[in-house]
Amino acid sequence: MKEEIINIIADTLELPKNHINEKTNLIKDLELESLDIVELINAFEMQYGIEILDQDIKNLQTVEDIIKYIENKNV
Amino acid sequence: MYKLYIEKNISSEKLLKKVLDEYNIKDEIIYNEYGKPYLKNNEVYFNISHSGIYTVLVTSSSEVGVDIEKIAMHEKVMAKVCTDEEKKLIKNAEDFTKIWVKKESYVKFLGIGLSYGLKNVDTLKNNNFIIKKIDDYYISIYMED
Numbered sequence: 519m520k521e522e523i524i525n526i527i528a529d530t531l532e533l534p535k536n537h538i539n540e541k542t543n544l545i546k547d548l549e550l551e552s553l554d555i556v557e558l559i560n561a562f563e564m565q566y567g568i569e570i571l572d573q574d575i576k577n578l579q580t581v582e583d584i585i586k587y588i589e590n591k592n593v
Numbered sequence: 594m595y596k597l598y599i600e601k602n603i604s605s606e607k608l609l610k611k612v613l614d615e616y617n618i619k620d621e622i623i624y625n626e627y628g629k630p631y632l633k634n635n636e637v638y639f640n641i642s643h644s645g646i647y648t649v650l651v652t653s654s655s656e657v658g659v660d661i662e663k664i665a666m667h668e669k670v671m672a673k674v675c676t677d678e679e680k681k682l683i684k685n686a687e688d689f690t691k692i693w694v695k696k697e698s699y700v701k702f703l704g705i706g707l708s709y710g711l712k713n714v715d716t717l718k719n720n721n722f723i724i725k726k727i728d729d730y731y732i733s734i735y736m737e738d
Contacts, residue, residue, distance in 0.1 A: 556711070575707045
């Protein structure tokens with residue numbers, strides 16, 4: 519799951535994979551802007567067939583947060 | 594009333610410091626639960642946005658939101674955040690970018706950001722947006738006073 523999530527982030531945003539790990543903060547470390555975040559959410563939703571609720575977005579700050587969130591969706 | 598600062602190749606932090614120095618404000622920056630910054634002890638509101646080479650900052654005597662974005666089409670994002678009526682009006686990258694910055698400036702005005710749900714912002718039913726274009730970027734400022 520971890521590797522897959524990192525691959526999706528790297529592929530969607532065209533970032534080098536070795537810059538991303540579980541502790542990476544999307545805004546502070548990767549300097550993502552809102553457009554990037556919406557692109558990422560869309561990619562996760564398509565890949566896992568889930569819906570990421572708008573109100574949950576503020577809790578998805580690190581790669582680890584995303585992994586736990588998607589795991590909790592029983593993917 | 595608002596004042597818009599547009600600068601190239603400067604970080605958000607440096608532009609904020611420069612503007613606060615101009616106002617001679619030495620105040621603590623505090624954040625709401627969604628990360629919107631405020632001055633702790635001043636009645637000056639501000640908001641910052643960054644895209645590509647540009648950083649913009651707006652100051653105002655009331656709540657304000659600002660967004661800048663380089664003109665580009667993002668089909669998947671459009672499908673996700675635009676209403677059906679907005680989608681009908683989007684014919685090109687300029688149309689999309691104008692709607693995107695409007696939505697963003699509104700949720701930044703509210704201080705909620707993406708958690709508000711960009712699809713819930715109907716840009717066709719609100720006339721408070723101030724739109725500016727610089728080079729190949731659009732800027733939207735949103736305020737209600």
